Amino acid sequence: MGAAKHDVFQAIADPTRREMLRLLAVKNLPISEITAHFPISRTAVVKHLHILSEAQLVQGTKVGREKIYQLHPDPLVEVKDWLSFYEQFWSNKLALLKYQMEKD
């Protein structure tokens, strides 16, 4: 199991973790360099990386004595798909109007 203890929605709920994803989008980084970007301890950074890892959003690979983290954005498609349902409510004002009138 361990599969879906942390889903992608929960993983991106934290602003620190979102910032980590942004960093890794630019460049693969070891834990120490990631830590340098935040005002929290390395231990705390590792915990955030674990949560992102469980959600399959990042992947860490040991290279020498460093562990290099890499962005793995595929699970974000789930969020995109979820969001797409609600796009009708802001992308089509006419449909929205019709819908609002009919629903009560």
Place this chain on the structure above:
Amino acid sequence: MGAAKHDVFQAIADPTRREMLRLLAVKNLPISEITAHFPISRTAVVKHLHILSEAQLVQGTKVGREKIYQLHPDPLVEVKDWLSFYEQFWSNKLALLKYQMEKD
């Protein structure tokens, strides 16, 4: 539970709250009817609704002795905008490949 500001990312992190949004997308509903859809107490439902309310995702209006909740999906645009940055990584395999080769 969340006196401080609840942003939209945190609000949609919980599956129960996402299901509530889905219900309200179909029809405006009073608290009692929303509660009927979940295996949790009405009090717990109200707490979730408060969090959604703080994130401006729903709005409650008192009508008689009922409080009718309505979907207010605009804040989801923030999530959509955030996501759009990552779309390059899955919508253009060629760019992704190029990017992966250059970044380390």
Place this chain on the structure above:
DNA sequence: TTAATATAACACCAAAAGGTTATATATGAA
């Protein structure tokens, strides 16, 4: 071989999240 570095592995803590019951208040109906 030894010293320095990077991470792993703990134990510990405070606060927040998600839930419960119990009680109170407001409204509509009889």
Place this chain on the structure above:
DNA sequence: TTCATATATAACCTTTTGGTGTTATATTAA
């Protein structure tokens, strides 16, 4: 007025979250 219904709120419980610090282990450089 009285009663049933809908919501509000307070108090409390348990688990998770997000953070800390310390210590141990593995790897690299000198």
